Amino acid sequence: MRLLTYILLSCTALALILTLIQLSWNVKEDIEHVKRNLTHIHPVVLKPLATNLWSLNHTKIENQLKAMISLSDMQYVRVSEFDKNGNEILVNEQGLFKKDFAISETFDLIYKNKAIGTLFVATSLDSVYSHLIKRSIILLFFQMIKTMLVSFCVLFIIYYFVIRHVNKLAHYTHTLQLHEANSDLVLDGKAKKSTDKNNELDDLVNFFNKLRSRIFEELTKKEAAIIALQQERDLSKSIINASNSVICYLNPNFSIESINPAAVILTGYSQEELYKKNWLSIFSLPKQHISLLKKLTRNEPIQNLEIKMQDQLGETNTLLWTFSAIYEGMDIKYLIGFGHDITAQKHVESKIQRLNDELEEKVEFRTAALTESHKKITKTLTQLRNTQQTLVESEKMASLGELVAGIAHEINTPVGISVTAASFLADEVNDFQNKFNDKTLSRSYVQKLMPRLNESCLLLNSNLKRAADLISSFKQVAVDQSSEAYYLFNLSENIEQVVLSLKHKIKQKQSNIYIECPDDLSIFSVPGSFIQIYANLIINSLEHGFDDWQADRNIYIDISLKANRLHIDYRDTGQGIPAEIAQRVFDPFVTTKRGSGGSGLGTHIIYNIVTQLLHGDIQLLESEQGVHFHISMPHQTQAIS
Structure with missing residues (x-):
């Protein structure tokens, strides 16, 4: 009805304007006609009158004047003559x-080329105006009829x-369910998916159908992403709860916000009591x-910090702590602490040291009784070997703890971004639902909404994929490190997994690793x-070679195959190994970090793995800067029957 009113008003106004223009033109023509009639009087009347x-x-x-006054539109005529003074006399x-x-x-x-008088002629426009009124009524009548017909058409x-x-x-939009698969909208009298002679409405309907399908697909993807994110959270929680190390979340006041079951076993308190x-x-x-x-309030990275504690029974334990901060802007939101129990390791080290001291005293003061003490020494050596094996296993667990800390820090960023993107998507969907329910949804709003939804979905997908890749790499490393099974594997992928697991530690030390290995x-x-x-x-390069090192911090690993032997060339640009240690670098308990968490078993473990398990050899080569290890071993691509 409103559209009809607008059309009628517009057509009426246009008809009035056209009528006025036509009437103005007719009045002008009539006046010109009257003027032309006055002009025609000149040759016919003037000479006889003169x-x-x-x-x-x-x-x-x-x-003559009566004849002139009887003419159409003539109102007044007058003849005057000039007197001697040139004045007009009626x-x-x-x-x-x-x-x-x-x-x-x-x-x-x-008369005879002399002006003897004047003729004054005046006309009236009453007939013109009367004719104008009649014509106006007729024109307006027909214009209104024409306007009504045109408007209805x-x-x-x-x-x-x-x-x-x-x-x-509009009806299709009101009944549309975005969470369900709906049939495409087809206009009356239009063939489905017809592309011949499409007009703007057809293009709009096609775009609407594509938009509906895209929104449905995006909502489906979002639900799948939320499920995947929840699965990743559950997996991360399972890993944390299954860890033997203490993992806790601290607020800026160092109050415990969350802690895993390992702390319950270690302290004797329940998780509720620790909260x-x-x-x-x-x-x-x-x-x-x-x-x-x-140390904690300096906002500096804390790694491998030995801290002693007492449990509920009063027993003293030693934990090796590493802290990682989660920032909100420039402020710390949470501190994640990883505590590895090294109490047994400390006891073993103390016992070994004490045994070594006792052994030296026995060698010095009881040389004469060496034969009688042979059984005791043999027993002591057996204890040392067992202790050494225990330390080797502890070193492996410490290495795995490093990998856990690194992978947890790397996962934190994509998971945080994914949570933010998911929250943003939820807000946008709620806003879209509100506008849809309020019937204020507009095309411009949807056009602006779609790029934001697409960008958030891409961000969510890429970061979840990154977190999944990190977890997959960590799982592979963790399984491989704890297994001694033989199988065919790719050397390039193997070392890339290690570098990825230690990425956080490498980044903290501001170091670079360059790998040369055929794919x-x-x-x-x-x-x-x-x-x-x-x-x-x-880890040795990062902890020893680059400790307080201000020059380049580069690590080069070159893996190649020559003459059916695998060669691994490892070197860094750090401060190297002191000369007094270089000769016995593969001996157990040789370290420059004794008392600071170093066990001195790292290179000893490497030596045993290379020489005993892999049947190869390892050498420490002289280098102008840093350390240079060369490892070679037999190469085979299948089991030897």
């Missing part, structure tokens, strides 16, 4: 005199070709509180042994 005026024939003059007049006439004209009466055309389709589109407790009061001794508080080089061996070799070499 002759009659000269001959003073007033009767003929009067008759001779005769016909009609009604007015001060102002619509159209008037004065003509000179000339236009309205019918608009309804048939536009409004009925818009109504169907909101200050970390310092649980996992450190009172005399260490001030120094630890200073197709594979070997039938124990992949976990290679992982242990690479991990120990890289």
Whole structure:
């Protein structure tokens, strides 16, 4: 109805304007016609009037004026003569005199080339205006009829070709369920998926159908992504809960927000009792509180920090702690602490040291009784070997703890971004649902919404894929490191997994690793042994070679196959190994970090793996800068029968 009103008003206004223009033109033509009639009087009337005026024939003059006044549109005529002084004297007049006439004209009466008087002629426009009024009524009547007919025709055309389709589109939109697969919208009288002679409405319907399908696909993908994210969360939670190391989340006040079951076993407190407790009061001794508080408040990375604590039974334990910060802007939101129990290792080290001291004393002071003490020494050596094996296993677990810390830090970023993207998608969907329910949904809003949804979905997908790749790599490394099974594996992928697991530690040390290895080089061996070799070499470079080192921090690993032997060339640009240690670098308990968490078993483990398990050899080569190890071993691609 509103559209009809607008059409009628527009057509009426247009008809009025056209009528006024036509009437104005007609009035102008009529006035021009009257003027032309006055002009025609000149050659017909002036000469006879001049002759009659000269001959003073007033009767003929009067008759001529009466004849002129009887003409159409003529209102007043007058003849005057000039006296001796040139003044006009009225001779005769016909009609009604007015001060102002619509159209008037004065003509000179000339007799024998001499002006003897004047003729004044005036016309009226009453007939013009009367004719104008009649014509206006007729024109307006027909214009109104034409306007009504045109308006109804236009309205019918608009309804048939536009409004009925818009109504169907509105009804389809109101009944549309975005979470369900709906049939495509097809306009009345239109073939489904027809592309011949499409108009704007057809293009709009096609776009609407594509948009509906895309929204349905995006919502489906979003639900799948949420499920995948929940699975990743469950997997991460399972890994944390199954870890033997203490893993806890601390707020900026160092209160415990979350902690895994390993802490319950270690401290004797339940998880509920540990919740909101200050970390310092649980996992450190009172005399260490001030120094630890200073270190924790510096916002600096803390790694491999030995801290002693007492459990509920009063027993003292030693944990090796590493902390990683989660930032919100420039402020720390959470601290993630990884505590590995090295109490047994410390006890073993202390016992070994004590045994070594006792052994030296026995060698010095009881040389004469060597034969009698042979059984005791043999027993001591057996204990040393067992202790050494225990330390080797502890070193492996410490290495795995390093991998866990690194992978947890790497997973944190994509998971955080994914949570943010998922929250943004939820907000956008809620806003879209509200607009849809309020019926305020517009095309411009949807056009702006779609790029944002697409960008958020891409961001969510890429970061979840990155987290999945990290977890997959960590799972492979963890399984390989704990297994001594033989199978064919790719050497390039093997070392890339180790580098990826230690990426966080490498980044903290501001170091670079350059690897040269053919992509197709594979070997039938124990992949976990290679992982242990690479991990120990890289960690030694980071912890020893680059400690307080201000020059380049580069690690070069070159893996090649020559003469059916595999060669691994490892070197770094750090501070190298002191000369007094280089000669016994493969001996057990040789370290430059004794008392700071170093066990001195890293290179000893590498030596045993290379020489005993892999049947190869390892050498420490002289280098102008840093360390240079060369490993070679037999190469095989299948099991030896």
